[in-house]
Amino acid sequence: MRFLLLLLPLTLFANLNIAVSYPYIGALTKSIGGENVETVVLANGNWDPHFIVPKPSLISKVRNADGLIMNGGQLEIGWLPPLIKRAGNPKTNVNASTFLNLSNHISMIDKPQSLSRSGGDLHPDGNPHFHLDPNNILILANIIKEYLSSIDSKNSQIYEKNYTVFSDMWKKKIELWNKKMLSKKGAKVVQFHNILAYFNKAYGVQNIATIEPLPGIPPSSKHTIETIELMQKEQPCCILHDVYHSTKTAEFMSEKTGVKIVLMPHDIGALDSVEDLTSLFDYLTSAIK
Amino acid sequence: MKKQLCLSLVASSFLFAQTDIEQLRTEMNKQQLIIEKLQEKLEKLENANANKEPIKTEKFVAPQREAFDQSKFMPDISLILDASYVSRSKKDDEVAHLEVPSVVHGLLGSHSDGDVTHSTYNANNGFNLNYAELALSSSVDPYFTMDAIFHLSEHGFEIEEAFVTSTALGHGLRAKGGKFLSNFGYLNEKHHHAWSFSDMPLVYESFLGLHAINEIGAQLQWTAPTSTYLMFGAEVLQGENEQMFGNNTIGDVEAPIAKGSSAPSLFVAYVKSSIDIDDTTILGGISYANGSSRVDHSQEEVPSAFSGDSSLYGIDLTVKHYFDSYSFLSWQSEWLMRDMDGIGYALDPADISVVTTTTNLRKKQAGIYTQLEYGINKNWSAALRYDTIYKNDVVEDGVNLNEPDSLNSYSAMLEYKTSEFAKFRLQYNRNEALYNEDGLRQKIDTIIFQTNIAIGAHGAHSF
Numbered sequence: 001m002r003f004l005l006l007l008l009p010l011t012l013f014a015n016l017n018i019a020v021s022y023p024y025i026g027a028l029t030k031s032i033g034g035e036n037v038e039t040v041v042l043a044n045g046n047w048d049p050h051f052i053v054p055k056p057s058l059i060s061k062v063r064n065a066d067g068l069i070m071n072g073g074q075l076e077i078g079w080l081p082p083l084i085k086r087a088g089n090p091k092t093n094v095n096a097s098t099f100l101n102l103s104n105h106i107s108m109i110d111k112p113q114s115l116s117r118s119g120g121d122l123h124p125d126g127n128p129h130f131h132l133d134p135n136n137i138l139i140l141a142n143i144i145k146e147y148l149s150s151i152d153s154k155n156s157q158i159y160e161k162n163y164t165v166f167s168d169m170w171k172k173k174i175e176l177w178n179k180k181m182l183s184k185k186g187a188k189v190v191q192f193h194n195i196l197a198y199f200n201k202a203y204g205v206q207n208i209a210t211i212e213p214l215p216g217i218p219p220s221s222k223h224t225i226e227t228i229e230l231m232q233k234e235q236p237c238c239i240l241h242d243v244y245h246s247t248k249t250a251e252f253m254s255e256k257t258g259v260k261i262v263l264m265p266h267d268i269g270a271l272d273s274v275e276d277l278t279s280l281f282d283y284l285t286s287a288i289k
Numbered sequence: 290m291k292k293q294l295c296l297s298l299v300a301s302s303f304l305f306a307q308t309d310i311e312q313l314r315t316e317m318n319k320q321q322l323i324i325e326k327l328q329e330k331l332e333k334l335e336n337a338n339a340n341k342e343p344i345k346t347e348k349f350v351a352p353q354r355e356a357f358d359q360s361k362f363m364p365d366i367s368l369i370l371d372a373s374y375v376s377r378s379k380k381d382d383e384v385a386h387l388e389v390p391s392v393v394h395g396l397l398g399s400h401s402d403g404d405v406t407h408s409t410y411n412a413n414n415g416f417n418l419n420y421a422e423l424a425l426s427s428s429v430d431p432y433f434t435m436d437a438i439f440h441l442s443e444h445g446f447e448i449e450e451a452f453v454t455s456t457a458l459g460h461g462l463r464a465k466g467g468k469f470l471s472n473f474g475y476l477n478e479k480h481h482h483a484w485s486f487s488d489m490p491l492v493y494e495s496f497l498g499l500h501a502i503n504e505i506g507a508q509l510q511w512t513a514p515t516s517t518y519l520m521f522g523a524e525v526l527q528g529e530n531e532q533m534f535g536n537n538t539i540g541d542v543e544a545p546i547a548k549g550s551s552a553p554s555l556f557v558a559y560v561k562s563s564i565d566i567d568d569t570t571i572l573g574g575i576s577y578a579n580g581s582s583r584v585d586h587s588q589e590e591v592p593s594a595f596s597g598d599s600s601l602y603g604i605d606l607t608v609k610h611y612f613d614s615y616s617f618l619s620w621q622s623e624w625l626m627r628d629m630d631g632i633g634y635a636l637d638p639a640d641i642s643v644v645t646t647t648t649n650l651r652k653k654q655a656g657i658y659t660q661l662e663y664g665i666n667k668n669w670s671a672a673l674r675y676d677t678i679y680k681n682d683v684v685e686d687g688v689n690l691n692e693p694d695s696l697n698s699y700s701a702m703l704e705y706k707t708s709e710f711a712k713f714r715l716q717y718n719r720n721e722a723l724y725n726e727d728g729l730r731q732k733i734d735t736i737i738f739q740t741n742i743a744i745g746a747h748g749a750h751s752f
Contacts, residue, residue, distance in 0.1 A: 048614035054752050055570045056518040056563035063461050063512045078709075082751040085434075085454070088463040088512055093456055095431055117710060117744070217708065218667055244614045246666075 016152055019065035019092065021076050022049060023268035024131050025102070025140075027277045029069060031166045032145050036155050040065060042083070045269025048244040049129075050121070050216070052079040062087035067096075067151060069144065072103030073128025098151050105143045106130045110197055121216025132266065133198035134174050134281050141166055173278055177285045178203075184288050188236035190227065190259070192245045195266050199284060208234050211249050219249040231257045238288060240264045243271060262287050364427030364435075367745035369482050371419040373411045378734040381413050386590070387723035387731055391683040391692045392654060393495045393532060394589055396723060397733070408444070409499050410481065410488055411737050418443060422482070426748055432457045438480070449480075449503065461512035471502035472510070472522050473557050473576040474623050475605035483750050485621070485662050487716050487739040491676035491698045492625050492656030495722075496601065498532040502578065505529075506553060518563040528555030528580045533601065533627065535583035539594045539634075541642055546634055547583060547596030555580030559603075563752075569610040572752065576603035582629055587641040595650065597631010609752075617664040626655035626680070633685065648685045655680035656696075667706070674700040678722065693730070696722035712741040 016033065019040045020026045026041040033039070040061045043052040049071075062068065062083050068091070070076050084092055091098040108126030115124055130136050145163040149156035185204035189196075192211045200207050209230055213223035231253065239250050239261045250261050264287055265274045274280050377384065377397075385398035398412050410419045423439040437451040452467030470478045476493060488494070493501055506526035513519040528534045536554040540546030561574035577600070584595040602625070609619040633650035637643040656678035664670045681694035702716040718735040725731055 051614045053570070053609075053611060054749065055565060056520075056561070056572050056752050057565045057570070059512060059520075060516060060518040064514055064516070078749045080749075082749050086463070086512070086751060088455075088458060088461045088510070090457045090459045093431075095428075117708075121708070 015155075016066050016148070017064060018067045018069060019062050020068070021052075021070040021080060022131075024277060024280070025069050025071065025144075027268055028137065028141055029144055029148075031277075032141060032159055032162050033148055034158060034162050036152065036158060037148065042080075045265075045267040045274075046243055046271075048242075049075055049266065050078060052076075054079045054082045058083050059086045062092050063089050065089065065092055067098035067100070067147075068092040069100040069102065069147070071128060071131070072101040073108055073125050073130070074123045075103075075128040100143070100147045102140055102143060103128060103130070106136055106139060109201065110194070120212075120214030123215075127194065127197045129195045129266065130198050132196055132284070133202040134170070134177055135202060136198060137277065138167055138170055138174075141170070169278075173281065177281055180285045181205075181288075187288060188234055189288070190231060190236050190239045190253070192239075192242050192250065195242055196240055196264060203285075205288070208236055211239075211245075211253070224249055224253065228253055228256050231259055235259075238262045240287070242266055262289075362427075364425045365746035365748065367424045367743055367747035369420075369422040369424070369741065369743045369747070371410075371422070371482065371739065371741045373417045373419060373487060373737050373739040375411045375414055375417060375738075376736045377414050379731070383725075384723075384733065387725055387733075389491075389495050389678065389696055389722050390724050390728075391652065391681060391690065392678060392696075394586070396491075396495060397720070397735075409494065411735075411739070419481070422449070422480070424747060428456070429453065449500070461514060463510045463512075465508040465510075466506075468503070468505045469508065470500075471504065471524055471526065471557050471578075472508065473502050473524075473559060473578055473601075474603040474625070475572070475574065475607055475621065476623060477501045479750075482712075482741050482743070485619075485660060485670075485672050486674055486700055486702055487714055487737050488700075488718065490623070490658035490660075490674070491696070491720075491722055492623075492658055492678055495656070495678060496533060496625055496627055496654070497530060502526070502530060502555075502557065504555060506555075518561075520561045522557075522559050522561075524555075524557040525553050526555040526557060526580075527553050530555070531584070533582060533584070533599055533629070534578075534580040535585070536581050537583050537585070539583055539585045539587070539596065544642075546594055546636070546642070546644055547632070549583060550581040568612075569608065570752070572605075572607045572609075574603075574605045576605070577601070578603075582631060587636055590638075592636035592638055592641045594634040594636065595629070595631055596634070597629060597650070599627060599629040599631075602626045602628075615664070615667045617662075619662045619664070620659070621662070622657065622659035624655070624657045626653070628653050649687070651682075651684045653680065653682040654678060660700075670704040670706075672700075672702050672704075674702075676700070676722075693724065698722050710743045712739075714739040714741070 015036045017038045018029055019042060020029055022043050023041050023045040026039040029037060029039045042058050042061060070080060090096060093099060108130060111126035112122045115122060141163060145159050148159045181203040188206045188208050190209045191207055194207060194210055209227045211219050213220050236259055239254060239259055241247055241250050241261050241263055243263055243265060247261060254261050265271045265280060265283055268274055268276060268280055274283055381398050385395050388394040389396055397409060411417050420440045420442050423441060426436045428434045434454050434456055438449040440447040440449045448468055450469050452465050452469040455464040458464060472478045504526035506524055508524045510520060510522040528536050534555050536550045536552045538545045538549035557578045559574055559576035563570060563572040579600045582595060582597050582599040586593045603623060605623040607621045609617055611617045629652040631650060633648045634644045635646040637645050658674060658676045660672055660674035662670060662672035676698035678696040679694060681692045683690045683692050698720045700716060700718045702714055704712060704714040706712050716737040720733045723731045723733060
């Protein structure tokens with residue numbers, strides 16, 4: 001009986017069925033779409049967003065979608081293209097009007113000056129983790145509203161209304177977060193990978209080093225020792241660590257320098273307590289003590 | 290009224306005229322000075338600019354250089370180099386003469402077939418350049434994409450794949466045409482650099498050869514509109530596999546040993562499904578291939594030929610569990626069974642156009658490979674593989690030849706990646722499936738150190 005239920009087409013249950021790459025996009029789309037939109041999140045929030053496994057079950061999710069929203073900026077390059085290829089769904093093709101690449105609407109920072117793999121796993125268009133600046137969430141909400149209205153114009157008023165509700169709430173939250181983070185301005189931090197670039201920029205937090213020597217290249221003992229020396233000189237407040245890399249090297253550094261490790265969720269579901277977009281930023285803005 | 294107003298205005302202007310003129314003069318002088326100063330400044334600035342860069346005279350000439358430039362439409366290009374160092378317990382010449390009885394001749398090593406040199410990966414003791422793979426990929430227009438994979442080796446240039454795929458059919462349909470790797474089973478479609486070992490499983494390479502089912506033809510796949518992954522596929526292929534299928538006339542066209550059959554002559558169908566249980570993915574499939582067989586071994590030491598019909602059955606199961614983003618445990622197995630039914634021809638080694646004996650030949654052979662891989666982290670991975678051909682029923686004119694049927698091989702490998710673009714693998718193989726001309730089982734140990742390096746833009750691999 002349960003097997004029969006699994007075989008039922010997904011489209012029976014929702015008005016508009018939108019597949020999204022990461023949980024934060026799902027939450028944002030749900031906020032704007034409300035009851036008219038069902039979102040299907042492809043990636044786990046507690047995994048490295050660069051390394052999602054293109055499981056066959058995801059092919060079916062893309063195949064049955066009425067549209068696809070992705071982060072872009074090459075964050076999905078290692079896993080989304082084979083899913084789109086296999087799904088055989090014209091609505092999720094890159095050139096379709098039902099396909100939305102969020103990175104096209106954000107001005108990205110840290111665009112590499114020169115591009116070579118000798119510099120590690122570089123993102124040619126800049127740092128793609130732009131959703132961790134709460135101000136960008138507003139821009140993204142607006143883009144998603146426009147997108148939903150364009151593909152489902154009969155409900156555009158509802159999307160407009162939901163957007164207003166969301167953005168009013170979010171602006172109030174931004175003020176609160178700004179207040180919370182005011183005292184953290186100028187704080188120096190170390191990260192594993194510069195995933196918090198936009199968050200740090202928004203609140204004037206200064207990233208002085210990364211534990212990985214180059215983007216995507218695992219820690220080396222030489223780089224670790226250099227970073228420890230730098231930390232002893234610069235006295236950062238903390239090591240802001242993502243949830244998906246091993247904290248082994250960070251623990252060693254912490255032991256040598258006394259700088260504490262703070263786990264920073266990058267998306268909804270990265271930690272159990274991070275259940276939605278506001279709790280993500282509530283957590284992030286409270287993390288640096 | 291209007292007139293009066295005008296007159297009074299004129300009169301008043303005359304009255305004030307004398308003092309006004311004085312004021313205007315001083316004002317004009319002031320302005321003159323300001324203008325002169327500004328002019329000086331302007332000249333200075335213009336000179337400074339002139340020194341830095343000459344004033345552009347071609348201001349209205351549009352740049353023509355990139356008017357018809359199409360370099361932005363360059364397809365994704367990548368080059369993958371695969372090389373190995375091999376140390377084998379037997380000499381190359383010896384290995385090339387060994388066979389898996391009634392299955393395949395010269396499995397390991399290279400052998401010459403007329404003008405063409407065939408060699409498997411890691412064929413020779415010492416250094417091997419397995420291939421330099423050039424891959425091109427791009428969308429064609431809103432309706433198609435095109436992919437091409439060329440294998441360049443010391444022996445020549447090979448079109449491994451060159452196909453067009455539809456992107457706009459909808460309804461979960463996808464069509465492919467050209468030369469491509471069949472989606473039969475699990476491993477068949479995967480490129481060498483995506484394998485967990487540096488050689489092919491025994492049962493695959495013995496039944497189908499190094500490139501497995503790699504044919505010119507057409508493919509149609511349909512993903513069902515269900516929440517559970519369910520995919521059906523069918524392929525019509527030319528049917529030119531050298532080990533198992535074929536449709537060419539064998540021998541002289543005027544007086545053939547076996548007449549050819551009409552092409553296309555190979556048909557493949559499969560169904561695949563997958564479920565996830567938490568962070569464990571289970572992918573399974575059932576595959577079937579049927580085609581005419583014209584297998585020409587007239588150039589070999591013991592010349593022979595086969596003409597008939599063959600079926601290949603496959604079941605594959607992959608279970609992969611993820612501990613986190615970088616570490617996993619994967620168990621991958623495939624079962625292949627083939628049924629070849631036809632006529633066997635023994636040819637005269639002195640004159641291969643002469644048939645010495647003709648027999649009714651039926652081969653029912655089956656094998657399995659099963660492998661367990663542990664992805665320790667982003668850099669390290671280790672795997673074990675067990676290969677066997679456990680069924681080898683060869684019946685000639687109703688008489689079972691009682692060929693050996695416990696043909697095994699064991700492999701272990703350790704892999705280190707400096708990044709996802711550079712892979713170094715140490716592999717050990719123990720092959721107990723090969724027999725010499727005297728019918729004696731040979732045990733061959735092989736150590737392979739393989740390097741696989743990729744540059745350029747190479748698309749991500751599917752599951």
